[in-house]
Amino acid sequence: MTLKVNCPTCNKEVVWQTSSKFRPFCSDRCRLIDLGDWAEENHKISQPVQQDVKLSEEMLDQLEDELLQHSKFFIEPE
Template sequence: MQPVKPVKKRLVTCPQCQSVSEYSVENRFRPFCSERCKLIDLGLWADEGYRIPQPIEPDDFLEE
């Protein structure tokens, strides 16, 4: 029987506040550190805070 290797914790930076949090099943807000940061990000999406800086032109699409 082989010994079980300990699992390393995967730490990530919260996209909202830049604090370090664990990326695991136990962190239900992942990749965010908290519900607050998750809701702030959701609000930015809802208010169209994330936008493409210029209009998309027909030439921007690849033709197959």
């Protein structure tokens, strides 16, 4: 089953797959429009930032492991 989403900018249907270069956007134009909206502060995160959350060493280790598993930046070239 192919997952399809609507472009956040123009609502055009986009197939969610690696060949969809600008997903979730339909085009570079829509991606740049959305970026401009964030830059002009037209979009906002609705929840306040929780600053009083205490992170344990275990939580930090888990976050670091997830980052290393999912980030291509840290992969050594062959």
